[in-house]
Amino acid sequence: MTVDTNVVIIGAGPAGLTAARRLSELDIEYTLISREDRPGAYKACGGYVPGRVLDEFGLNQIPDAHDVRSIRMKFPGLEMKRVDFDQPVGVNVNRENLGKALLGKIEGDPGEIWLETECGLIESSSDGCIVRYTKENESGLISSNLIIDASGANPVSLRFNPVRNRPTNSQIGYAVQYQMKTKRSLDIVNDFFYGSEFSPRGYAWNFPRGHETVLGTGGIIDTIRTSEKRTTTYLDNLVENTDPTTNELQNAGYEIVQREAALMPLAGIVSPSYGKRIMLAGDAACQCSPITGEGIHYSMSGGQKAAEVAIECVRKKDFTDKALSRYENSWTKAFGSDLKWGLWLQKRFLESGSSSMGSTFLRSDKSTRVIAEMLAGARTVRSAILAAAPGYLVSKIRRA
Incomplete structure (x- = not known):
């Protein structure tokens, strides 16, 4: 089967779903494809959503969201510092619940969302784009004017039509985390741990959600490969030998229910993020904080801006690289400074x-x-x- 549309979106994460929402709002045809059956259900993520995301994108109704009013920080040689805020600065959420909320924001019928769909070969030329897909054991083609690739830290389009080189292992982070359940509710205080005791020269985190919490650690891949410790050893140390975390988890009656890992692009601003009728968004464009690993806000903003440029290109029937360059100009102006200075701070650490x-x-x-x-x-x-x-x-x- 061959399907014709204006824009193909690859990936149903925050970037892809936000792009779909914006295209729907302005009545532009699109097809979103994702291998997941439930957006966000299998994504390894701390699940912290900054307050500015809730305000900017109208996401104040995420199911089972937990307000964050306190931050604790631990640095080597210093006592743990706690900072309390009068108002919530964000929420901790289950990533599947975030996916449901983002999906629920897509209104209208100009687009189609195909879950459980594998993306295959991608071709792009001056005449247009072709995406091969497999859905329910049947293969087909989607032809489009543009592609928004929001498929993650290893974007699928780079295998076929690379608009840039992949980031090196000195620019990519590797994180592991434990999804945990507790018998008693935990206080909602987000913890950040820095130093070699907690990570291979990166940082560790603990983001509670009532009777659940996410405990993770990570660092740059090059550093992890030379570390004498397994990455999970750092997590086990947090669980078993690091107060107040150890004491709080033991008092709450914890159980580790899932171990998971993910790549995080920590390269700062990576150019280009467009070319050959393709725009990269979210982790695919390295739109992730190099100092905190937070990517939800940047991914959603990047996805929205990719959609807005796509809308302009469709209306003007101009799909040249010059037209697409407005996308990179837009997102770097919006949050490029955070990525630039986050990388600066990361390197100083x-x-x-x-x-x-x-x-x-x-x-x-x-x-x-x-x-x-x-x-x-x-x-x-x-x-x-x-x-x-x-x-x-x-x-x-x-x-x-």
Whole structure:
């Protein structure tokens, strides 16, 4: 079977579903294909959604969302610091529930969403795009004017029509996490742990959701490969030997119900993110914070901006690289600074060590709150660095 449409979206994560929502709002035909049967159900993710996402995209009704009002941070040589906020700074959610909420925001009928559909060969030329797919043991073709590839950290389009090289192992993170259930409810306090005790020169996290929590750790792939410890050893240490986490989990009666892993693009701004009638969005475009690993906000914003450029291209019947370049200009203007300075901060952590960087940025209650706001997504990375860094660093940053 051959299907004709204006835009093919590959992937039903935050980027893909947000792109579909925007195309639907402006009555542009599309077909979204995803191998998942339930969006987000199998995605390894901490599940923290910053408050700015809820406001910007109208997602205040995510099922079973837990308000986050407190952040704790642990750096080597320093006591754990806790920062409380008067209002929620975000929510912790199950990724499948987030997927349901995003799917529910897609209204109208200009598009089709095909779940449990495998994407095969992708071809693009000056005449258009062809996507081969397999659904329910039947194969077919979709012809389109454009493709929005939101298929994850290893985007499927790079296998056939690469618009750029894949990021190197020094630019990709690897994370493992435990999905846990507890007999008694946990306080909703999001924890961030930095230092070699908790990760292979990355960081670890604990994001509770009432009777559930997600405990994870990770680092840059190159660093993990040279580490003497298995990555899960860091998690086991958090569970068994690190208070207050150990004490809180034991008192709540915890059980590990699932072990999972995922890749995270931590490369900062990677160009180009478009070409040959294809736009990369979300993890496929490395739209992920290099310092926190948070990608939901950036993915949704990237997906929306890809859709808006697609709409303009369809209406003008202009699918050239010059027309698509508006996409990269748009998303880098919107949040490229966060990725740029997040990468800057990440490299300082790796080069200087978490201990020295922790004492540099957490030297006062004011700077501690600033860093907590950044980790919660309530403050941009650059503004956090300018507000919390010593004067000699601030002068360098202002000149950059």
